[in-house]
Amino acid sequence: MDNRHAALGLSDADVLAMYEKILLTRMVDERTWILNRMGRAPFLVSAQGQEACQVGAAWALRPGIDWALPYYRDLGVVLTLGMTAKDYMLGLLAKAEDPSSGGRQMPSHWSFPPLKIFTGSSPVATQLPQAAGIAYAIRLRGEDAVVYVSFGEGSASKGDAHEAMNFAAVHRLPVIFFCENNRYAISVPQEKQMAVDNVADRAAGYGFPGVTVDGMDPLEVYRVMREAVDRAKSGQGPTLIEAKVYRLAPHSSDDDDRAYRPQEEVEEWRARDGLPRFRRYLMELGLLTEETDRRLREQLAAEVDAAVEYAEKAPDPVPADLLRHVYGQ
Amino acid sequence: MDNRHAALGLSDADVLAMYEKILLTRMVDERTWILNRMGRAPFLVSAQGQEACQVGAAWALRPGIDWALPYYRDLGVVLTLGMTAKDYMLGLLAKAEDPSSGGRQMPSHWSFPPLKIFTGSSPVATQLPQAAGIAYAIRLRGEDAVVYVSFGEGSASKGDAHEAMNFAAVHRLPVIFFCENNRYAISVPQEKQMAVDNVADRAAGYGFPGVTVDGMDPLEVYRVMREAVDRAKSGQGPTLIEAKVYRLAPHSSDDDDRAYRPQEEVEEWRARDGLPRFRRYLMELGLLTEETDRRLREQLAAEVDAAVEYAEKAPDPVPADLLRHVYGQ
């Protein structure tokens, strides 16, 4: 096995840390399903199958300097940027302390001002023009930050996606449009959403590069993200990255994916899952052993346990909170 | 001069008829400016500079069979399909008899059910999803009609344009997206609207052909339209045609274009104007003489005179009409 990460300027510690984030994301997600099935978490959207691309992408950002407008599946992005399992669990259980929304929004509707993670909504694709607006402010003030904005391939069908990409192109804005193509918009397969193979093919029509990347490979994703960040910072404008991934779980805890996709397809993709693949990579390079992996899992499990415990004990908002923050002061 | 039209299957009578429509469009438009300057027509949008492409495009349609959703500049399209100078003048002066809207809409907001010209509004690009919907009905019922829908390059920036083209691609719908790129959206030049040279370049990102064509050459426009119509009818799906044109007049009678474009630019384009160019073509082939042209102009002028006279005398709607047609029956 070649050492692919050194060539990307990533240290061994870096890739181990990336692995840790991918693993943490998966473990938090798995725990969430358990909580949901036990009736302790009313609703979830899952990141499973997309963690590798999320961590690879976020690794190329500078937390607190670069901006992020992650979509609801981007658990791996926000954990990599610096949100914690505890932050997530507080949101999952909609507690008063939930940093994203004080328990107002559904889980996974991220917001975290210190990390420049801008609040997101449920209506898809609205974040793309907003990301362009942030990038415009950056450009106007001559700052060096970049903006990461993500969305599913389904959301790429929305008018807002088009308007934002076109505008970002005109002004060569420092935005990275990051599309996580998991082949389905809930039940609607890619073929019913678009007549092309790649969302990335649209970039040419706006006048900036579009690249597709194996989203199950965090190093490849990191590589194309770094290129996009460099382009953005050097005034060359936006990039559209399309990470080919697969949603291994149903759309949400309310969904039943057996109605619309064969389980063999799911299993086929599971065989390509980025987590075990990256684990193998690290093991073959001798950076990870069964033993260190086991210890890491224990440590992360304890972190998740503590997060769940904390969040479950944390207080709900009080009814009077309903009326707060409609307007300023 | 080569006979280019025979190769396209157009008879001499056809090209003379096309010339007549281009000329009629120009003459109606010029008369409208005069009426406006005299205070006899409160508002106009001008087709000047775009007539050749409009007549070339409409010539490829079968009036009353194929559908048309022409935009407000498409005077040449509706006159070619079968609306008359009188129909236009009734709309210009907003008379009760105006077939498009009974005087309710601004001039040039076409509607004519017998010719399958669907009612259009002022908000731009809304007609594109509607055109796709008509095409979907055609496909669903297995009819052989096609749908022509036009818009300016500015309107291509709208979300609706994206959503419609993508949908039409998925279902290989019989639509021709016809973009009249006159380089400006009111005052905003193409460079501030998009970072690419051609709107047509976007088609590839949806999965269907996009072609650019010299919109000052009605035969070239007819040729690419015919190809698009043939593709549509044979189930191969949509085409995006971008006609490169120029708006020789201000955006509307309320506009002053000197604020935003050098008059030399206008003059440069005037030298390429499709009307005199086509006239030269016909003359060099001996299909038109100074004499027949003069007679044609006289005949058309008389037609326009009669239309103005009729429209000016035609009655206004009565106040009670305000309340009609909010709901059916």
Added chain:
Amino acid sequence: MATKTLIEAVREALAEEMRRDPQVFVLGEDVGVRGGVFRATQGLIEEFGPMRVLDTPLAESLIVGVAIGAAAAGMRPVAEIQFADFIHPAMDQIINEAAKIRYRSNGSWSCPIVIRAPYGGGIHGALYHSQSVEALFHHVPGLKIVVPSTPYDAKGLLKAAIRDEDPVLFFEHKKAYRTVRGEVPDEDYVLPIGAADVKRPGRDLTVLTYGYTVHLCLEAARRLSEEDGIEAEIIDLRTLLPLDRKTVLESVRKTGRVMISHEDNKTGGIGAELAAIVAEEALFYLDAPIVRVAPPDVPAMPFNRVLEAAYMPTVEQQYEAMKNLARF
């Protein structure tokens, strides 16, 4: 007559209308093999095929625009917006296009489309899966707005909407989908759009309401009758545009007291127009100020159950308001 849930009534209405008229087709996100995220279109793709049960790309403006175009070509599209909260991107196509097509063409085109959307809260849907959006369209002449509260009404009104010559917004309460059951005739029937329904007659006060809140008010009225001997007349508006002014005013003139209740937030809600109509047309019949019972003016109801409960109307709230009004 069989007892059915509200969503079953919706599904039956769709299937029967599609059988009756080949021009009727449904379109929206996940309406195909998934049968809709609430299963309102379940079974339709198997019976009518993917062309008449169209899974669209994720694009609401497109969905409505396609419906408008198809209607122009003679079809009878029934568009589903997956949640009412996602209707906003289609507002231009609804308000500037669908609502104005007949008017702007001087009656030469029409727009017979139905837009179905699940609305309302109390289902842990948070800010963007709980909204009531009817008031955003109530100001738009050219549209009709229907909100059924029972399976019987849902089926009869949805059929009427599909056969109507004008654009109809048809809002179905998500909590009512499976919790509200009722008799539904086996025969084909339609109910008139524009007619309110007196769901409970009463002499002491008039309650104007619609949608899921009808059931809260009915429950409160039963209690009020049993415990306090006060008889509230509960009027289910059913159609919000055009409003059935006649039924409303007759009742108000009879009782002299009027309460308006809805789940949508108060300012600028349907209750505003109802209060205005009463204040214009029946002011001197009133024995008490008009009362609007509606959640507070917050942008939307939160996910957390404490906050959601603080937002959602309750039977208790209706009961107290009715009692206070009756005793005024």
Added chain:
Amino acid sequence: MATKTLIEAVREALAEEMRRDPQVFVLGEDVGVRGGVFRATQGLIEEFGPMRVLDTPLAESLIVGVAIGAAAAGMRPVAEIQFADFIHPAMDQIINEAAKIRYRSNGSWSCPIVIRAPYGGGIHGALYHSQSVEALFHHVPGLKIVVPSTPYDAKGLLKAAIRDEDPVLFFEHKKAYRTVRGEVPDEDYVLPIGAADVKRPGRDLTVLTYGYTVHLCLEAARRLSEEDGIEAEIIDLRTLLPLDRKTVLESVRKTGRVMISHEDNKTGGIGAELAAIVAEEALFYLDAPIVRVAPPDVPAMPFNRVLEAAYMPTVEQQYEAMKNLARF
């Protein structure tokens, strides 16, 4: 103090705020070298350059979305929608995003944007260049809505809107742009958002109005005073959201008669909420039914001058309605 037109006041407010605060910038269609189709932004690009006077592509959802993002990053964007009639494609960004950003983030983000849009008719703008759209947003908590009627108010309120911490919709009447003139101080001043203004005091009846219609009502009130000795109190609401309930109710309690007048069509208009507030809070002060004077419920006003005139409110209409109300 100099006399200025309303559009001059708008232009000055923009220029002065841009000078005061480098975070303020304007964006929209044709706002650059064209100076806006109504010339509201004339001269700005010359002074502040094309980055702060941004000609956008033709895409309203984008315009508002970009403004929201820029505001998140600390800017103070003033977006222009070329005509209020074209605000509909941006409704998702306005209603689901801008209005809910503070609330959904539990106060950790805010959305200090201004959206300016020329509205109103009587200028031969037809169905799509004449609309009043304020009622479509009146139901949306989290937004503020301002409609100035005079140059003085326009300048002071636009400055306040730009300095406000929340999203403000700022509607400017097209007919008022150049026909309404008034004194405008040279010094910097702001007027409070949320405060109505008694434009004419009177004891006999209260008229609630806003925008261009204020001038029709003032003219009618003068005639009513001269010819009939009746004194109407004309309240210019100025801010439609939040409404200045205090000023409204005080006046109604004083006069006992209330007329509400607007150019927007009647059903579900701002008048509905005003009537409801009065019917809830001051019913027993009323000596006459509430009167709403508003155009009929048609989808929009037509181009033809006969039809436009049939739609548009007139001084005569206000005068007759006031007189009838006073004499009731």
